[in-house]
Amino acid sequence: xxxxxxxxxxxxxxxxxxEIVTVFDDEIQREMxxxxxxxxxxISSKYTIATWFERxxxxxxxxxxxxxxxxxxxxxxxxxxxxxxxxxxxxxKDIEFREFKPYKYETVGGEGVFEVAxxxxxxxxxxxxxxxxxxxxERMLHLEVRHFYTYRGIExxxxxxxxxxxxxxxxxxxxxxxxxxxLAWFDIVKQASDLxxxxxxxxxxxxxxxxxxIIHHLTDMGFMPNDAGFGAALSFASKLSExxxxxxxxxxxxxxxxxxxxxxxKKYDKQKILNFLNTLEKxxxxxxxxxxxxxxxxxxxxxxGILSKQKAKSYCVLGVIARSSGEKIDARNNEFYKKxxxxxxxELVGDVASRFKLRIKEIYNSIGLIRNFIDGxxxxxxxxxxxxxxxxxxxESSIGELFMFIKLKNGKIDRFYTRDAxxxxxxxxxxxMEKDIIADFPLINKSCxxxxxxxxx
Amino acid sequence: xIKFWQERxxxxxxxxxxxxxxxxxxxxxxxxSVIGKKFAGSLAIRMVSSGSCNACEAECNALSNPYYNLERxxxxxxxxxxxxxxxxxxxxxxxxxxxxxxxxxxxxxxxxYIVTLGDCPLLQGVFQENFAIxxxxxxxxxxxxxxxxxxxxxxxxxxxxxxxLKSLG
Numbered sequence: 001x002x003x004x005x006x007x008x009x010x011x012x013x014x015x016x017x018x019e020i021v022t023v024f025d026d027e028i029q030r031e032m033x034x035x036x037x038x039x040x041x042x043i044s045s046k047y048t049i050a051t052w053f054e055r056x057x058x059x060x061x062x063x064x065x066x067x068x069x070x071x072x073x074x075x076x077x078x079x080x081x082x083x084x085x086x087x088x089x090x091x092x093k094d095i096e097f098r099e100f101k102p103y104k105y106e107t108v109g110g111e112g113v114f115e116v117a118x119x120x121x122x123x124x125x126x127x128x129x130x131x132x133x134x135x136x137x138e139r140m141l142h143l144e145v146r147h148f149y150t151y152r153g154i155e156x157x158x159x160x161x162x163x164x165x166x167x168x169x170x171x172x173x174x175x176x177x178x179x180x181x182x183l184a185w186f187d188i189v190k191q192a193s194d195l196x197x198x199x200x201x202x203x204x205x206x207x208x209x210x211x212x213x214i215i216h217h218l219t220d221m222g223f224m225p226n227d228a229g230f231g232a233a234l235s236f237a238s239k240l241s242e243x244x245x246x247x248x249x250x251x252x253x254x255x256x257x258x259x260x261x262x263x264x265x266k267k268y269d270k271q272k273i274l275n276f277l278n279t280l281e282k283x284x285x286x287x288x289x290x291x292x293x294x295x296x297x298x299x300x301x302x303x304x305g306i307l308s309k310q311k312a313k314s315y316c317v318l319g320v321i322a323r324s325s326g327e328k329i330d331a332r333n334n335e336f337y338k339k340x341x342x343x344x345x346x347e348l349v350g351d352v353a354s355r356f357k358l359r360i361k362e363i364y365n366s367i368g369l370i371r372n373f374i375d376g377x378x379x380x381x382x383x384x385x386x387x388x389x390x391x392x393x394x395x396e397s398s399i400g401e402l403f404m405f406i407k408l409k410n411g412k413i414d415r416f417y418t419r420d421a422x423x424x425x426x427x428x429x430x431x432x433m434e435k436d437i438i439a440d441f442p443l444i445n446k447s448c449x450x451x452x453x454x455x456x457x
Numbered sequence: 458x459i460k461f462w463q464e465r466x467x468x469x470x471x472x473x474x475x476x477x478x479x480x481x482x483x484x485x486x487x488x489x490s491v492i493g494k495k496f497a498g499s500l501a502i503r504m505v506s507s508g509s510c511n512a513c514e515a516e517c518n519a520l521s522n523p524y525y526n527l528e529r530x531x532x533x534x535x536x537x538x539x540x541x542x543x544x545x546x547x548x549x550x551x552x553x554x555x556x557x558x559x560x561x562x563x564x565x566x567x568x569x570y571i572v573t574l575g576d577c578p579l580l581q582g583v584f585q586e587n588f589a590i591x592x593x594x595x596x597x598x599x600x601x602x603x604x605x606x607x608x609x610x611x612x613x614x615x616x617x618x619x620x621x622l623k624s625l626g
Binding site for chain 1: 458460461464504505506507508509510511512513514515516517518519521522524534536537548549551552553554556557561582583584585586587588589590607608610
């Protein structure tokens with residue numbers, strides 16, 4: 001039997017019970033728990049990545065997890081107040097910190113083994129997150145990733161808002177994936193109302209998504225060589241990504257596309273975009289040709305941070321990481337995209353070099369897609385009425401598959417849940433460290449380029 | 458590597474952006490003289506995110522690209538608060554980051570200034586105070602200057618920093 005891929009696992013509070021929804025790629029399982037003494041049976045022995053989902057359920061709702069091998073808090077840090085914020089009865093706004101309660105890190109013991117703590121505030125310009133290494137000299141024995149420093153309580157904040165009001169928060173969950181989040185939101189709006197999705201509008205939305213992907217990949221194309229000590233690539237690629245961001249601003253009115261996915265196509269100069277794409281393609285080709293000739297760089301890239309296909313599968317990893325390891329997962333793999341020139345990109349080795357090459361390949365594919373997505377202008381009616389139900393949506397962001405769930409009750413959001421690809425991929429990060437030294441960690445981490453804000457919510 | 462130099466000779470200045478360059482030229486002189494007087498010619502910035510959506514960080518990274526190239530304006534980002542003159546604080550100051558931000562401030566050599574970046578820290582944007590969001594004011598630290606925007610673009614950050622420097626008197 002083929003193993004199912006775990007997509008998400010989360011809880012909903014109903015009036016007389018807790019409902020645990022477990023989403024797999026081919027089925028959705030629902031489990032009802034008693035409200036007074038909720039106990040959930042863990043599936044983490046079968047799916048390792050269920051661990052974070054279950055620890056989050058425990059922190060959010062106070063549901064006891066039975067048979068879990070990891071019972072530590074996830075979202076609640078040392079001084080986070082003792083509350084279950086996702087319960088309906090919880091309404092307080094201002095809460096005192098509790099007394100400092102130390103967190104027990106996953107470490108490896110033994111003679112000569114020492115620990116290195118990195119973060120939450122890093123040396124570069126990046127979001128906060130903590131990495132805890134167990135070291136044997138330079139070799140990494142184990143790494144624990146600890147996040148949720150940027151936890152903003154977005155799930156709770158969105159409750160009680162209607163779909164249209166929720167948008168400006170949803171688009172700011174993770175800045176560099178903003179358009180993907182907006183598209184997931186739009187998909188749910190479409191399902192919940194009698195909106196007529198215009199083909200031209202759909203193409204425009206997909207165009208923006210591909211542009212966002214190009215910006216993200218170009219940025220990494222510079223930062224990865226930079227982390228291996230090759231700064232010239234950063235200058236070159238950051239120039240290209242700035243050019244693309246300026247184009248995104250012209251197209252959508254915002255440098256990150258905030259507020260761009262709506263009910264109309266903004267007027268834009270088609271020829272200008274085509275010209276830009278031609279130049280960009282030429283420059284990326286030149287870049288590829290240039291960088292492939294730098295042996296000292298590939299010495300760092302090749303066979304560093306390997307994630308095998310087998311492990312990628314068992315950890316259900318998503319997006320760029322999965323595709324670099326040979327897994328064929330892409331939410332864009334459907335008729336509409338294929339019709340416009342989408343080809344699923346693949347690499348086999350799963351090392352840093354694979355992820356670097358995959359990003360370049362995806363840039364070419366996205367450039368081709370954008371050429372085909374250029375179409376006319378249109379405007380559709382903004383929906384007013386939304387039907388009460390549960391909606392799910394999948395979008396391939398620049399990191400990986402984004403899952404969003406919204407339950408509407410009386411026209412308002414009763415439960416909002418979203419799972420960024422980073423949430424799963426962070427849990428698989430330690431697998432890549434097995435054979436490498438600590439100096440390779442920044443490079444491996446950058447090659448995955450996961451979101452902290454999207455993970456923490 | 459020869460390809461790189463061939464391209465470099467063929468297209469010498471590839472980052473020409475007339476609009477942006479002329480604006481930067483205007484403030485460049487002013488910036489240099491203010492930083493020269495008050496910070497001995499170099500302003501060290503520590504960028505700290507306290508729960509932002511990563512757009513502000515992306516814009517600060519963009520400040521180092523060949524278009525804006527912050528270092529020619531006598532400003533540079535440093536890796537530790539112990540090397541910094543100012544903190545550029547972005548994000549909503551989440552409950553989980555609250556004590557870490559206080560810690561960063563304590564480690565800075567005095568006089569230390571906090572410049573808040575974007576709409577988040579002062580809760581002027583879409584995020585409002587809740588159980589997980591504290592806001593920069595709750596830190597009880599002096600905030601020297603605020604740069605608006607969601608997120609402020611690189612030019613706005615540069616002019617914002619200039620205004621901050623002028624406000625020091």
